[in-house]
Amino acid sequence: MKVSYQWLQEYLDLPEKPADLAERIARISVDINDVYSPSDGLTKLVVGHVDSIKPHPDSDHLTLCQVNIGTADDVQIVCGAPNIAAAKNVIVALPGARIGNNIKIKRSKMRGELSEGMICALQEIGFGEQIAPKAYEEGIWFLPAEATPGEPVFPYLGMDDTIIDTDVTPNRGDMFSMLGNVNDIAAFYGLTSKFKPLLVQESADQQTADLVSVQIDDKKIAPTYKMRVISDVQIKDSPLWLQIRLWNAGIRPINNVVDVTNYILLKYGQPLHSFDYDKLPAKNIGVRFAQQDEPFVTLDENKRDLSSDDVVVTAGDHPVALAGTMGGLETAISNQTTSVALESAIFDPVLIRKQARRHDLHSESSSRFERGINPETSEIALNEAAQLIAQLGTGKVATGIVTGSQKPATPIEISLTLARINHVLGTELSAVEVQDIFERLAFKCINNDDTFLVSVPARRWDISIEADLLEEIARIYGYDKIPSTLPAQTSNIGGLSQQQKWVRASRHVLEGLGLNQAISYSLTTVTEAQQFEIKRHATPMELDYPMSQDHVATRMSLISGLLTDLAYNTARKQVDVSLYEQGRIFVPVGKNKRPQEQEHIAGAITGQFSAKTWHHEAQMADFYLIKGIVAQYLANMAVKNAVSYVASNERSEMHPGRTANIFVGETLVGYVGQIHPQTAKQYKIGATYVFELNLDKIMAEPKKPRHYQMISKYPTITRDIALLVDENITNESILDVINDKGGAYLTDVTLFDVYEGSHLPAHKKSLAYTLTYQDKEGTLVEEKVNQAFDKVIKQLMDKLNVEVR
Known part of the structure; x- marks a missing residue:
């Protein structure tokens, strides 16, 4: 509420200037947005009396005005207002004046005629379009007939006032009126209010x-x-x-x-x-x-x-x-x-x-x-x-x-003791001081052996319990007078819960892999809330009274928020973006029931993931990059059960040929893939690759024991093998066989070549692998490596019908 200082002075003999009063209100009553005067920034605006007018000789809408500004001679001012008239008092900006928007007025010629100033409309001296009277929207404002030419205009327009703009909180509705402000200010200054209603006749x-x-x-x-x-x-x-x-x-x-x-x-x-x-x-x-x-x-x-x-x-x-x-x-x-x-x-x-x-x-x-x-x-x-x-x-x-x-104005009676007041506030107030505070608040109070029975008037509907009265005593007594003490407490060893540790570790891993953290809104549109779910659910939970049409439903995935962030960056020419977000989604479980909250983590990459340098080629975002990030993340999370990726086309907003569900053991924990080009077009972003994981399920999975492995000082032995296989056989199935039969000394398997071409039979492809063997306790001999290698070849031929090239 915009509180006029001059209006307050009609009811109270204020002991402080506006700025000091505002500071006191902020400490005791409500927050202050601003303290200002309507005349701030305006200079050399005076009353002018229009003695005579005549048409401009070279214009059909301008008027030459002879204006008395309190000097010996009238000045000529060219005016374009349609309502200008003689024998009227007007607002005149003299040469050198500053008017609204810090515009400086200069002596000038308008179509050959000298203009020594400007006759102003209210809007030109700072009045907003929504405040200036509608009748004067197209013209100038006329000052009262008793205004004296040459005097500043500010007192005639109330612009010499000071406005205290208060920010009224929901609990202090009484402060949304001059009466409420007068009551509160009178209480903390100990003043007598001169507020009186006008009687009806x-x-x-x-x-x-x-x-x-x-x-x-x-x-x-x-x-x-x-x-x-x-x-x-x-x-x-x-x-x-x-x-x-x-x-x-x-x-x-x-x-x-x-x-x-x-x-x-x-x-x-x-x-x-x-x-x-x-x-x-x-x-x-x-x-x-x-x-x-x-x-x-x-x-x-x-x-x-x-x-x-x-x-x-x-x-x-x-x-x-x-x-x-x-x-x-x-x-x-x-x-x-x-x-x-x-x-x-x-x-x-x-x-x-x-x-x-x-x-x-x-x-x-x-x-x-x-x-x-x-x-x-x-x-x-x-x-x-x-x-x-x-x-x-x-x-x-x-x-x-x-x-x-008729709602009865019934006061509320609250009882509290002096001992209780001093115990809660940490003060040493006397009964007389407490009684005085209630009298200043105009609360009727009966003191019976240091027990106060207080009658709170209906105008203070925010006070209903003992705690409210204690707050009123603290306000009027002064928060700055309450002694400062440290709370007594026992020493407790702090620490993070296991879940907090996992969440923090998740952030560290993804940031170490090159992604930046984003924080998106938990509320979105109904359409976006139903996109990118790991597991499809019913319609999202909607707010009864949303603040905007873009925030009406609770999210059931983190991806849509990340895509909105990518779109924001793309619109500002930032096309190489890598983001992740850790947060909660909200799964509806029934009508009028609280939704189930799940902790998720998701990422989105578009454009270049790393820039080109003299020794490194640029790396563009693709499926294998985002899958590698997920694989490294799950490895760092030390999940014990095997991680597998199964092709999926169940999400219409994802690319049907470049999306895979992620399983840890038999549990679906998320998915990874490319955004469908049509979906990317809707979000106005380029080719984008994303993943989303259910962090709750990952944290619930068994974990590998954390221990170190010594670096072996013994040499490694490698074997290369090229296999001719059917085109439908996956790299994963071959790796499963190799790792299963590779023996105790197999430490690494690397696919180093893939070939599909005219020199191979139809529907065949060639895959070449390097197998690395090492004994950490001694030097390996060729015989042991050959035996293990032969077992691998035999199993590949038996199970997958491969040919060794």
Whole structure:
């Protein structure tokens, strides 16, 4: 909320300057976004009186103005505003002035005529388009007739004020009003508030009950609903003091009726809504849930199809307002309005919050309804608003208030002892000091033998238990006065759990293999959530009220998030990217049940994996590179059971000929492969290779014992063998036979040549291997190596029907 320092001064004798006050508010009440003056950065802006005007001789839209700026002689200023007129006071930027966006004004000629300055619109001196009055969108602003030429314009526009922009937390809805700020500031300074409501003067000519009736059937959705009627109203611009109050708070002035409701909203934190009484379809008012797909046109002229969860205000069962959020266009205040039906209500905060989010209508009213409304001031605010509308619109307030529902302003009584206060806060406060704090907060308090019975007023609905009162005492006493002590605790030896160790080791391995860590959103679209799953599941869990359309469902794979990261980099000309992510996926297990969380790890590579150097060729990402990374990762994770890769085409988003499921023993733990070209095109990335592993399953697998192996000092012996095999026989099947029958001294098998060509029989290929033998305890002899080698050849011929070339 934007809090005006000058407005605060009307109610409190503030002892500190705005910056110091803001610092105190930040320490005791709520956070501060900014402290600024509307005149910051503006210089040499003065009041000018337009003595005369005449058309520019060389332009059909420019005007030559003779302007009195408080000097002996008038100055000539060329102006292009369509509403410029003589005998008006205007905003003049003198030569050398700084206006909005730090623009410097210079003396210049415009189509041959000298212009000694600039006549400014509000937008040109820093007023936003959404704040400047709509009637002056295309023209300049006229200052009051009593403004003195030559004086600075800032006091006349409220720009000499200082604005304290507070960041109101959800629990301190009372601070979303001037009254709440006055109460809190008065408490921590120990000041006496001069805040007084404006009393209503009713007309005996009319009774409100004769003009309108209110029937609230469901008191839960509208605990409080009251109405007044003001007749014979003249719609016109609000006085300048009221407009200043609004635009310094970031609200655009509209007319005297709407401006009063916004002024009361700022002053009391009580949203009000004004209906054109004569446009109401019926004079019996109610509140109900909307019908599904019920059409309604709001004040912003948008037609909305309502949900059955929406709350509407009705006139004769016809919707006239989206309760607590925005009024209807049909009954809006216009220049032809003569009678006003004024609503003051309290609606269910949860319903209003969800409704505002559902329709993306986050208004000043809805933001206050969401945080809560003070039931003590609902009627006070209604009365003051009615009186102001009558005063500013020369109208009459009908006698009485029509009440459909009334939420009682019941105080909450909380008991706590002096010993408890000092024990929790670590202070040595006396009963007198505690009593004084409660009096400053305006909480009624009875002290009976150092036991305080505190009556918390309804305006502080955030206080309901003892802990809340303790916080209030600490706030007002001063957090900086509470002594600092170290907590008493026993010494515990810290350490990581086994799971934390495995997760950390996983990151170290993949980073050592050249991948960079990425962190993606756990929420995504429904389509992306269903892609790249290791094992297919039901539809993902969706949020009831997502923050955006791109984050509506929980992820069931990490790959889509990594591809989004690759797309982000690719769009910025970074086409060589290698990423991994370790995180959780969420598998739905049933309706209204928490999803199962699984720890996964995934990687994605595109472009060059390593750059070309003078001694090393560039390595492009391919299937064998990503498979090698996975194999090395699983080797480092020391899984005991055999790792196997089985070709798979079950995932439509993966390349059907370049994807393999990964098994550890008989357990499916993940997959590795290339993204399908069509999928890569959808993500706007190049050829990409990925893997994803279920880290929970890998951590649950038996592990090899960790021990070192001595480097043998004895020489190795190698044997090469070339095999002619059927084209459907895989390298893996040959390696399985060699390793099974290779003997105790076989230490390594390397495929060094693959040939398929015209010199071989049809449907045949040639594979050549090097077998390495070594005895770590002594020198191998040829006889032992030959025996082991012959066994390998025999088994290959018997089991795989190979031919030795």
